[in-house]
Amino acid sequence: MTRQTIISCELFPPKNASGMQKMQSAVAQLQIRHPAYFSCTYGAGGSTRDNTFTTVDWLLSQSIEVAPHLTCIANNQVDALSILRRYQEQGIRRIVALRGDRPADSLPAVHELTHADELVNLIRTHFADHFDIEVAAYPEMHPESAHLVEELDHFERKVAAGADGAITQYFYSVAAYTHFLEACARRRITVPIVPGIMPIVNYASLQRFSARCGAELPRWLCRQLDSYGDDQASIRAFGADFVAQFCNRLLAEGAPGLHFYTLNQAEPTLAVWDRLVA
Numbered sequence: 001m002t003r004q005t006i007i008s009c010e011l012f013p014p015k016n017a018s019g020m021q022k023m024q025s026a027v028a029q030l031q032i033r034h035p036a037y038f039s040c041t042y043g044a045g046g047s048t049r050d051n052t053f054t055t056v057d058w059l060l061s062q063s064i065e066v067a068p069h070l071t072c073i074a075n076n077q078v079d080a081l082s083i084l085r086r087y088q089e090q091g092i093r094r095i096v097a098l099r100g101d102r103p104a105d106s107l108p109a110v111h112e113l114t115h116a117d118e119l120v121n122l123i124r125t126h127f128a129d130h131f132d133i134e135v136a137a138y139p140e141m142h143p144e145s146a147h148l149v150e151e152l153d154h155f156e157r158k159v160a161a162g163a164d165g166a167i168t169q170y171f172y173s174v175a176a177y178t179h180f181l182e183a184c185a186r187r188r189i190t191v192p193i194v195p196g197i198m199p200i201v202n203y204a205s206l207q208r209f210s211a212r213c214g215a216e217l218p219r220w221l222c223r224q225l226d227s228y229g230d231d232q233a234s235i236r237a238f239g240a241d242f243v244a245q246f247c248n249r250l251l252a253e254g255a256p257g258l259h260f261y262t263l264n265q266a267e268p269t270l271a272v273w274d275r276l277v278a
């Protein structure tokens with residue numbers, strides 16, 4: 001790991017007081033390692049925008065650098081702009097700009113922004129360079145993309161609209177990442193593309209989550225995790241070793257940093273972080 005390696009941590013907004021307490025305790029433990037910033041999801045898993053505001057406000061009250069996520073599918077332009085103004089007034093300088101997932105039965109609303117590049121464009125038009133903008137990237141392709149060329153075309157569009165960097169969907173294949181980086185380099189896409197890292201904690205929820213977002217779990221990894229049955233301690237121990245080794249390989253291949261999907265728990269992320277090569 002070089003001095004410049006940027007490590008960030010993602011949180012989701014808790015829905016109740018006990019969830020908030022758990023998240024606050026996780027943040028306190030993670031803060032000891034000085035992550036560059038914490039990001040906070042928006043609208044994912046049925047959470048409301050008020051949950052996101054509450055989490056963002058708490059992080060700011062602790063003088064912690066925060067990058068709120070903002071999805072455009074859940075907001076029309078007027079709403080998106082008012083949220084961005086709120087963040088600007090709070091002194092926030094980094095936004096993770098996303099499309100979000102549309103419920104299967106809903107139709108586009110008037111003034112809706114239909115893709116993330118339009119949100120990036122909106123931010124740049126109204127806020128110039130105030131915000132650093134991170135967008136999503138998919139080394140294993142977004143489930144709606146037909147092929148890698150289409151994936152790259154759309155990713156390139158987000159960068160052309162003004163994204164400063166990207167965070168990837170999680171994945172467990174070094175080859176998928178290096179192939180994606182090489183394809184970006186051929187298109188002269190030079191923004192940092194930080195791998196999103198999902199620590200392995202609970203195999204059943206990892207399978208569910210991966211099926212939903214299109215992340216591939218390698219067959220050998222599934223067989224290994226299957227072999228532990230209900231032995232959660234072994235799953236966690238193996239997961240920490242495997243994910244740390246994976247991160248070290250990504251960093252050796254030129255990853256500019258790591259973005260941990262913490263799921264509001266400190267231990268699984270720290271177990272990986274502690275194993276990174278200094």
Ligand code: FAD
Nearest residue numbers: 041042044069098099100115116136142144145154167169
């Ligand atoms: P886009 O970049 O708009 O891409 C979506 C799909 O449309 C892709 O297949 C793309 O190839 C295609 N596409 C893109 N532009 C166009 C275009 N102009 N015309 C036609 N097709 C196009 N979800 C949440 O709800 N809340 C969160 O906080 C959240 N945080 C996330 C953080 C990260 C780091 C990642 C990787 C994902 C996150 N997600 C979140 C999930 C994300 O919202 C979904 O993956 C969503 O389906 C796509 O969002 P996007 O910003 O990548 O969309």
